[in-house]
Amino acid sequence: MDSIPNTDNYMIAGFIVSFVVMGVYLLSMYVRSRNLKRDLETYEALDTEKK
């Protein structure tokens, strides 16, 4: 019987890529959300000052 080929490194690389891409996307969402909240606070303060 033929033995099963060792393709473990490819499998590990595949799962690492999947988790890293999802992780980077989540991080980008968090950073954008945080920056937008900061911008909103600044503009709200400016708007109140203007009034």
Added chain:
Amino acid sequence: MQQKPIFLTILDVLSIIGLGVATYFALVYAPTEAVMGNVQRVFYFHVGTAWVALVGFVLAAVSGILYLVTKDMKWDRFELAAVEVSTMFFFITIVLGSIWARPAWNTWWTWDPRLTTAAVTELIYIAYFMLRAGIEDPEKRARFGAVYTLLGGISAPITFMVIRLFRTIHPVVIGNASAAAQGGFDMTPNMLTAMFIALGAFTIIFIDLMWHRIRIGALEEKVEHLKLKVSM
């Protein structure tokens, strides 16, 4: 930003659990494929991410139509979220396919009909962000984006169907494979279970990420309005 809905928090938790369960089923529960070895395990994430990405591109096209009909900006936010999350997942699909192809086909990439349509689809949606970034007026941006996703949406069913219509080396999971297909395998019941678990998990994660992205879109719109108001 509005208070985070409790259901979204539940969805966050379910997504984390779903990803963990899908990983367990792919790495532990599913048996090792006899011809390809452990690299076949990336297949579960490959199919799961491809499924949500292609559905997302179709959803973006539908929301594009709804925007053009109603002129309601909520459909623009929905469309943008669908395209962004789908593009990210489709990137994973393509990279996983390439990693699987190296030991299975002895090459990282080949201009096979499925791989070509997948690459074209990804590029179409990357160009969507470039188009949006180049338009200042929000309404014009939404209108152009809607028409673009409507046309771009055609690439999703083409990518799905191409392995069923043309001679290709890409294996077919459901339906008859082309005679030229290489790297196909018979799915055991445990493999099928792992695949459906991955499909379910990535569907939950997709909905969760979409919802978060829609909320960010609403915040972007609010900031944009306030910025205009302050500068006037």
